Amino acid sequence: MATAEVAVVSPSSLNTDTTPVPESAGTAAATAATSSATTAAAAVAAVARTGSEATVSKPTMATKLLSLSGVFAVHKPKGPTSAELLNRLKEKLLAEAGMPSPEWTKRKKQPLKIGHGGTLDSAAGGVLVVGIGRGTKMLTSLLTGSKRYIAIGELGKATDTLDSTGKVTEEKPYDKITQEDIEGILQKFTGNIMQVPPLYCALKKDGQRLSSLMKRGKVVEAKPARPVTVYSISLQNFQPPLFTLDVECGGGFYIRSLVSDIGKAGELSSCASVLELTRTKQGPFTLEEHALPEDKWTIDDIAQSLDQCASLLPEELALKKSKPEESNEQVLSCEYITLNETEENDDVIKTF
Secondary structure (H helix, E strand, O other): OOOOOOOOOOHHHOOOOOOOOOHHHHHHHHHHHHHHHHHHHHHHHHHHHHHHHHHHHHHHHHHHHHHOOEEEEEEEOOOOOHHHHHHHHHHHHHHHOOOOHHHHOOOOOOEEEEEEEOOOOOOOEEEEEEEEHHHHHHHHHHHOOOEEEEEEEEEOEEEOOOEOOOOEEEEOOOOOOOHHHHHHHHHHHOEEEEEOOOOOOOOEEOOEEHHHHHHOOOOOOOOOOEEEEEEEEEEEEEEOOEEEEEEEEOOOOOHHHHHHHHHHOOOOOOOEEEEEEEEEEEOOEEOOOOEEOHHHOOHHHHHHHHHHHHOOOOHHHHHHHOOOOOOOOOOOEEEEEEEOOOOOOOOOOOOO
């Protein structure tokens, strides 16, 4: 939506030609004088308009930012963690609204709540669902929905993180493994199965993430196997040592564990790790249709996306979104909420 701009031009500020025009000059001279004044006024108005953008449009955008509420999706690239990406999004929105983080995050009235649901590993990319305003309360419900991934696994190589970011811990031959061998064992990993989470993950021990403990060199015991659901799994491509899987699963499922377990399966007698991972769908949000790239992380683009995505939400969530929220002051602070797709759904991180 275009921001309204008002330029107030004082008559005394116009540098117009006030030299009297003789009546004998006629209509042509009058027209020239009028044109000169019009041109000067337009120039001053343009300068005033440019100078007023910071004072007029920023408060307008700040008000609009505070009014955003709902759930949308962004495209997470490989590299940053989900938390780092959310901070980057928050900073972009604050900057656009003219509210630098150091100044505004100290205030705690009229909070801007923003969070993500369903952590993606730093090495993974794809759909990351974000809640803003009252939308943060919807994230827990969305975590129970299905997710879809495209995973490229590498046979013959195991790592401590179960993906390409870790240290190689084991190497085994894979030259005798065929496409039929892999397709034949996928059925074992379909439906309601038991899965052991990776040691490098967001699950916690004594209040600390296992991944953080592992990085500090602490001895960590694997979490016990837990029930998870795989709705569908298919082999999309096989070019040894690489194989590509299309997986649709429920919450709390780890693709890294799946690929590792496939490699260790008795029929294959090898090992495997994830080379690339992309989440193509989370709940009703798809990478192709709904995930905003970083160049679309603007207040207007997000407002438009919220409107489009509202129709994707279950009716009970849409009703919650429509409730009015009381607001007396246009003062901003930031409450950053991260909801993981694990047992620690109540893990809340706040930054003011």
